Amino acid sequence: MSTQQPRSSLxxxxxxxxxxxxxxxxxPTVSRRSLVITGGAALTASAxxxxxxxxxxxSAGGAGGDKGLEAPMLAERVEAGDLPPVxxxxxxxxxxxxxxxxxxxYGGSWNTAITGASDGPWLFRTINYEPLLKKNRDFTEIExxxxxxxxxxxxxxxxxxxxxxxxxxxxxEPLTTADxxxxxxxxxxxxxxxxxxxxxxxGPDGAPAELEIVDDHTFIVRxxxxxxxxxxxMAGGVSGQxxxxxxxxxxxxxxxxxxxxxxxxxxxxxxxxxxxxFTNLGNLWNFQWENPxxxxxxxxxxxxxxxxxxxxxxxxxxxxxxxxEEGSQxxxxxxxxxxxxADVETMFAHALNGEYHFHSRHFNDxxxxxxxxxxxxxxxxTVLDLTSTYSSDMNIAFNMNCENAGLRKVFQxxxxxxxxxxxxxxxxxxxxxxxxxxxxxxAAPRPESKYYDEEFxxxxxxxxxxxxxxxxDEAGYTASGGVRSSADGTALExxxxxxxxxxxxxxxxxxxxxxxxxxxxxxxTLHINSQPRETWQNAVNENQFECTVWTGDGGAIDETTxxxxxxxxxxxxxxxxxxxxxxxxxLKGVNDAEMLEAPPAPxxxxxTLYDEFQREPDVAAREEIFxxxxxxxxxxxxxxxxxxxQGSWAVVSNTLHNVGGEMPENPSYGxxxxxxxxxxFIKE
Numbered sequence: 105m106s107t108q109q110p111r112s113s114l115x116x117x118x119x120x121x122x123x124x125x126x127x128x129x130x131x132p133t134v135s136r137r138s139l140v141i142t143g144g145a146a147l148t149a150s151a152x153x154x155x156x157x158x159x160x161x162x163s164a165g166g167a168g169g170d171k172g173l174e175a176p177m178l179a180e181r182v183e184a185g186d187l188p189p190v191x192x193x194x195x196x197x198x199x200x201x202x203x204x205x206x207x208x209x210y211g212g213s214w215n216t217a218i219t220g221a222s223d224g225p226w227l228f229r230t231i232n233y234e235p236l237l238k239k240n241r242d243f244t245e246i247e248x249x250x251x252x253x254x255x256x257x258x259x260x261x262x263x264x265x266x267x268x269x270x271x272x273x274x275x276x277e278p279l280t281t282a283d284x285x286x287x288x289x290x291x292x293x294x295x296x297x298x299x300x301x302x303x304x305x306x307g308p309d310g311a312p313a314e315l316e317i318v319d320d321h322t323f324i325v326r327x328x329x330x331x332x333x334x335x336x337x338m339a340g341g342v343s344g345q346x347x348x349x350x351x352x353x354x355x356x357x358x359x360x361x362x363x364x365x366x367x368x369x370x371x372x373x374x375x376x377x378x379x380x381x382f383t384n385l386g387n388l389w390n391f392q393w394e395n396p397x398x399x400x401x402x403x404x405x406x407x408x409x410x411x412x413x414x415x416x417x418x419x420x421x422x423x424x425x426x427x428x429e430e431g432s433q434x435x436x437x438x439x440x441x442x443x444x445x446a447d448v449e450t451m452f453a454h455a456l457n458g459e460y461h462f463h464s465r466h467f468n469d470x471x472x473x474x475x476x477x478x479x480x481x482x483x484x485x486t487v488l489d490l491t492s493t494y495s496s497d498m499n500i501a502f503n504m505n506c507e508n509a510g511l512r513k514v515f516q517x518x519x520x521x522x523x524x525x526x527x528x529x530x531x532x533x534x535x536x537x538x539x540x541x542x543x544x545x546x547a548a549p550r551p552e553s554k555y556y557d558e559e560f561x562x563x564x565x566x567x568x569x570x571x572x573x574x575x576x577d578e579a580g581y582t583a584s585g586g587v588r589s590s591a592d593g594t595a596l597e598x599x600x601x602x603x604x605x606x607x608x609x610x611x612x613x614x615x616x617x618x619x620x621x622x623x624x625x626x627x628x629t630l631h632i633n634s635q636p637r638e639t640w641q642n643a644v645n646e647n648q649f650e651c652t653v654w655t656g657d658g659g660a661i662d663e664t665t666x667x668x669x670x671x672x673x674x675x676x677x678x679x680x681x682x683x684x685x686x687x688x689x690x691l692k693g694v695n696d697a698e699m700l701e702a703p704p705a706p707x708x709x710x711x712t713l714y715d716e717f718q719r720e721p722d723v724a725a726r727e728e729i730f731x732x733x734x735x736x737x738x739x740x741x742x743x744x745x746x747x748x749x750q751g752s753w754a755v756v757s758n759t760l761h762n763v764g765g766e767m768p769e770n771p772s773y774g775x776x777x778x779x780x781x782x783x784x785f786i787k788e
Contacts, residue, residue, distance in 0.1 A: 174209040174433045178422050188276070190433055195270030197252065197617050198433075199426045201783045204764030207428055207593045208436040208785030214461045214760070217443045217451050219605055221410045224639045225771070226465045227393060228341065231418055231440055231600055233777035234401050235344020236265060237335065241778045242377025242663050243768055246339045250401065252277075260332040260721055263308075265347075267321045267507070270730055272423040273351050273399035286352035288315045290361055296379050300691060301345055304337040308719045310692050314784040323347075332721045340665075341774045350386065358382040362443040401425075403435040403782040416442040426782055436785035448605065452476075455755045458483035461786065463488060464754035464775065469608045470538050473753060485757050490769035492751030495561075495656030496545045497538075498612050500524075500600075501680035501745040502651050505700055511650055512700065515681075518741055519579040524746045525564040528619055528627045532684040536616055538749050540678055545748035547669040548738070555731065560738040563746075572626045581627070588627035597629035597712065598650040603640035615746065647683050655771075656678055656745060662772040664717070664730055670737040671710040672703060682707070682744045689714075706740050761785050 172179065174190040181187040218226050225778075238249040248254065253266040273277040291297050292305055293312055301312045307328035316324040325334070337343045356362035360378045363369070370381035385395045393416075393649045394409040403426075404418035418440045426434045433543020443459075445451040450466040454460065456479040468476075468490075476487050502524075514520055530544035544565040549555040576621035581588040581596060588596040602612050613634050620630040628649075635643075643649050658666035658674075668674030668686070685703040686697045689711045697703040703711075713733050752769050754776070769775050 109511050114747065128183075134443040171430070171432055173431055175420060175436075175438060175440060177420070178433075181422070182774070192428065193272065193423045194433065195268050195272075195425050197268065197270075199249070199268075200429055201426050201434060201780055201785055202429060204762040204780070206761065208762060208783060209428055210432075210436055210438070210785075213439045213787030214437050214781070214784070214786070215441050215443065216460050216463045217454065217466070218410070218416070219446050219448070219451075219466065220444055221394075221536045224393075225274055227410075227416075227442065229465075229774040229777055230781060231490075231777075232345075233341050233774050234348075234403075235339055235341065236347065237339040237344060239339050239773050239778050241764060241767055241780065242392055243770060243773050243778060246335065248249070249339075249344075250364065254335065254338070256335065261328075262324060262326045263320075263331075263334055264322065264324050264339075266423065267323075269321055271401070271425055273282055273353075273401065274398040274423055275354075276423045277353050277399065279348065279351075279401065281317045281323045282320075283350065283352045284323050284347045284683075285315065285317055286355070287347050287350040290359060291350050296360075297382065302343065303401060303690070304334065304340070304343040305346060307331060308606055308715065330719050330721050332726070333718060334774055340772070341777070348401060350575050354397070354399050355382065355386045358385060401435060404437075404440050405747060407439070407587075410442070410444070413713050414443070414444050418442075424782070427784065435782040437781075447637075448610070454574045455485075456483050458485050458757065460485075460755055460782075461757040462754060462762040462776065462784070464488075464606060464752060464769070466605070468752045468754060469611050470541075470749060471610055471614075473539065476753070476755060483755075484759070488754040488756045488763065489750075489766050490752045490754060490775060492749065493550070493657075493660040493662065493765060493768055493770045495547050495550060495659035495669060495750070496745035496747055497542075497608060497749045498615055498653050498746045499547045499656045499680075500651065500653050500746065502743075503647070503649055503680075504682045504742075505647060505684040506650055507647065507700065508594075508650065509700075510590065510592060511598055513592070513595065514590055514594060515651075516704075517579060519575050520581070521741055521744060523572040523579070523626065524623065524628070525741075526566060526568045526575070527622050527628075528744070528746065529567040530565060530621055530747055531567065533615055533618060533747050536618065537611055538747050542747040542749040544746070545656075546741075546745035547656050547743045548659075548745065549663050549734070550748070553660045553663055554727070555663050555734055557734065559740065561745075563738070564741065569622070569625055571646055576626060583627045584628060586624075587629055590623050593631070597631075599631040599633045600651040600653060601643055601649040602632065602634045603637040604634040605637050606640075606654075606656065609634070609637075616653065644680065644683070645677055652680055656748075657771060659748075661768060661770055665772050666697045667714070667733075669743050670734055671714065671742075672707050673711065673714060679742070684761055706736050710736050757786075759786050759788055761787060 168336055178187060184187055235249060236251040237254060238247050240247060250268060250271065251265050252268040253262045267279060273279060291494050292302055305313050307313060309328050311328045314326040316326065318324060358366055358378065358381050360366045366378040368379045373381065375381040378385060386398055393406050394411055396406045396409060403421055403424050405421050407419040408417035410416040416542050419481055420435055420438055424434060427436060448466050452472055455463060480486060502521065504516045506512040506515055534540060534542040537613050546563060546565060547558060576588060580591045600616050602616065603609055604613060616632055644652060656669060658669055666674060668679040672679045672682040672685035673689045677683055678690060684699045685707050688699060710733050715731055717729040720729060739779040754764055764779055767775060
């Protein structure tokens with residue numbers, strides 16, 4: 105391939121460009137330097153000091169020297185002439201993954217489950233975490249991954265990134281900066297495919313970055329000003345793959361820029377147009393993963409799509425670029441099978457029977473923990489604790505942008521929110537639903553966080569219905585027939601929308617059913633509207649809800665990334681308590697004509713501070729800025745927290761090895777991906 109020439113200079117600011125969602129763990133330094141792998145979890149081949157392709161039997165494999173340098177299923181394909189030798193499939197310097205416990209063996213299928221085609225998050229967490237940089241298993245350090253070098257200039261406005269030489273897509277084609285260029289211009293900056301420029305690719309003024317292609321493996325990302333958190337962005341599960349998700353050699357055929365017939369071809373195939381076909385066949389972000397022909401860089405690639413049968417199957421990538429300490433190509437496990445089980449209780453029954461090798465979703469809540477522990481011996485599995493990073497297991501958000509003007513005014517009233525918090529008996533929730541293990545907590549950073557503020561975390565958590573009634577009386581909410589109304593006649597009666605098939609959906613429904621009675625005692629009528637997650641998500645995205653609940657993301661590790669309980673901003677659409685105000689910030693005012701009300705001063709002040717936070721190169725100064733954001737959140741009391749439980753858990757088969765013990769549970773970094781499933785192996 106010839107060296108690609110760079111396109112254009114810094115782009116003009118585009119409508120809809122927004123602010124990035126940074127992460128603070130760890131804080132990057134901004135002096136000019138190259139990022140190096142830390143902690144010994146991953147080493148380059150040269151650093152390991154061995155030859156991966158030695159013919160010496162003692163160096164050719166573990167477990168007595170009979171493992172070999174590749175999986176038997178791939179060796180057979182090489183022998184048949186269907187694949188090149190393993191040394192030609194690996195990059196010049198493969199990443200060496202240190203085994204969590206021991207060198208593994210090849211074979212087997214990792215059995216797990218999903219509820220259906222819309223259950224993308226579990227697919228994403230398990231096999232789709234191959235960004236330019238990567239978090240270690242504790243999410244405390246950043247390591248090189250697809251990138252072999254990552255260098256920032258003095259003010260962190262320019263980043264020189266080098267792809268690992270010899271990386272190949274799963275069909276054997278090389279990964280080069282031609283793919284980076286295609287991803288950047290033809291997908292991320294293409295308004296037909298991407299509504300707004302991804303925030304990690306915009307500068308402090310919202311303008312898209314400039315991309316300069318240096319050679320086949322090196323490119324420069326240049327921002328309009330300091331972007332000190334870009335390094336951390338590139339270790340994220342989604343943002344870190346923006347440059348390397350799209351195989352150009354395959355996807356150009358579906359793209360109108362490169363194929364003038366793409367629109368008609370798409371219509372002929374039953375799609376609405378070329379955009380729908382491209383998205384369906386080539387966009388990993390849409391979580392469908394329905395195209396077995398789509399080349400990828402993942403350890404396992406699609407063999408049988410989710411929609412084709414009662415299970416989805418992903419098979420080992422013959423060109424995966426990592427090896428173990430003996431030079432044998434990873435992954436150890438041949439395939440990952442996702443059984444499609446729509447009913448969570450049925451899924452749990454399969455888990456008790458020992459049918460899953462690793463699973464930490466859908467049923468791993470407090471309600472199922474005791475039965476799971478009781479079934480360990482019979483099911484030949486172990487219940488593995490996951491360290492919680494949530495502020496609370498269930499936060500309550502009143503929709504301050506609610507379309508109902510009367511309720512909108514009520515929900516924006518801080519005194520109403522304080523009263524509702526005092527009307528919750530959190531200890532009763534703990535005793536009944538949290539197995540008597542947990543602490544009352546608001547939507548605030550956890551004790552483990554550098555941002556912990558005990559007063560913030562515990563304010564208004566005292567159960568005091570008399571105080572709640574007093575606050576409501578003083579705020580002008582009068583009672584008649586046991587139901588209160590505001591001064592304008594709006595009844596304090598509304599519904600809470602709950603995703604019943606979310607991780608804690610069952611617990612949330614039961615908890616809100618208990619809270620329903622607690623709030624009724626102070627004159628507030630609550631209705632519970634449980635619904636499938638997809639339906640719930642659509643309603644939230646369309647601002648068609650009055651109240652909702654979700655986990656308290658941002659409690660630890662990802663405080664500065666998952667900010668949507670602290671301010672009207674954040675990933676996935678922003679704050680549940682104010683989606684429109686979040687979009688005002690994210691879209692830089694593009695949606696203002698659709699807003700029901702302009703954001704108040706405390707909200708816009710946080711927006712200004714968050715802009716400053718993103719630009720500030722000094723770590724200590726950046727932390728102080730974020731503390732100011734949290735101080736406003738504490739004062740405004742946007743959302744109500746409930747119970748900080750003991751954390752979720754995973755079912756781990758006793759035949760699955762190298763999982764490595766307890767790990768953090770965090771959606772931002774996709775548990776269990778940082779535990780390196782590519783080095784897990786199955787053995788009786």
